[in-house]
């Protein structure tokens with residue numbers, strides 16, 4: 001590769017807007033084509049963002065200027081679209097989850113290795129300055145050795161705001177596979193692989209209603225549990241509790257707390273690229289047995305905040321520099337394995353050991369500048 005890397009986007013839906021805004025602003029990336037199974041959608045996005053070519057998946061894959069495909073289709077076709085891109089000799093960045101099942105995802109990674117192309121998997125929030133600031137603070141020892149974690153994501157559900165929400169309640173999504181990747185990718189990239197999970201979950205309604213857009217009022221089926229509580233064991237010895245729910249009237253999300261031998265830290269919302277990192281130290285001796293206020297120590301966020309597309313940018317630079325990228329397919333696979341195991345445990349009640357593992361996830365330097373031109 002020399003100069004900015006040619007990127008082709010497949011899937012011109014809701015999330016393509018933010019990807020297009022960001023990827024077209026990075027000097028190291030050139031968005032050269034966009035495709036969709038509904039080509040008119042691709043055309044509209046191409047015109048809006050000055051992308052020179054648009055059409056179908058096949059049009060993107062046969063475009064010689066496309067070196068890396070960004071897969072923004074729905075989870076149900078992630079493997080199909082990513083596999084086609086790999087077969088065409090393209091590197092792939094895919095939205096989460098990597099796939100719906102372990103077999104398909106494992107085969108995808110094997111095919112990529114055989115072809116000598118790379119796979120990157122969302123979320124790329126783990127590359128954001130918010131999470132990276134927290135990771136640096138934890139690695140510097142502000143809470144000592146991490147002991148246990150708590151995370152919470154609870155909302156009324158995306159059927160309130162997404163115009164086509166059925167896929168978010170279908171096999172391959174639900175709060176576990178749709179939101180779980182943010183929380184578990186963050187935790188695994190901090191603490192290392194997860195060794196086992198147990199979970200409880202419920203599908204409180206079998207049908208839900210679209211609330212916004214042209215199909216408002218239509219109903220669709222709920223295929224997976226819409227609220228799940230997971231208990232996790234990390235290979236490093238820590239344990240965690242994790243709530244994911246699309247059924248809570250009390251909206252509260254982005255809760256990530258890590259408790260260590262020398263303090264407790266709150267991290268930014270793992271679905272965001274920026275946010276607050278702060279920690280408290282143990283109280284020590286209670287004054288008069290009455291001290292209830294703890295002093296928060298704020299950690300200043302370092303780095304340039306952009307948003308979705310950072311993972312693609314890191315991939316193209318990593319390929320050029322011949323170094324590992326941060327949000328790898330292997331990380332995506334391990335997280336998928338954990339989430340599928342949690343889903344199975346929610347159905348059977350069993351504690352399930354996780355077979356897959358993942359290498360330590362590299363940190364992003366604080367001076368990582370998305371707007372620098374590094375590829376010439």
Ligand SMILES: NC(=O)c1ccc[n+]([C@@H]2O[C@H](COP(=O)([O-])OP(=O)(O)OC[C@H]3O[C@@H](n4cnc5c(N)ncnc54)[C@H](O)[C@@H]3O)[C@@H](O)[C@H]2O)c1
Nearest residue numbers: 011012013014015036037038057072073074075077095096
């Ligand atoms: N919407 C969000 O806020 C959000 C946030 C982060 C990640 N994501 C992820 O991004 C992905 C897309 O989500 P979305 O909300 O943009 O969905 P969406 O339904 O709005 O868009 C998906 C697009 O993919 C196209 N598509 C479907 N099958 C295709 C195929 N075989 N070939 C080519 N195009 C195909 C559809 O026509 C549609 O335009 C999902 O994996 C989702 O988990 C979404």
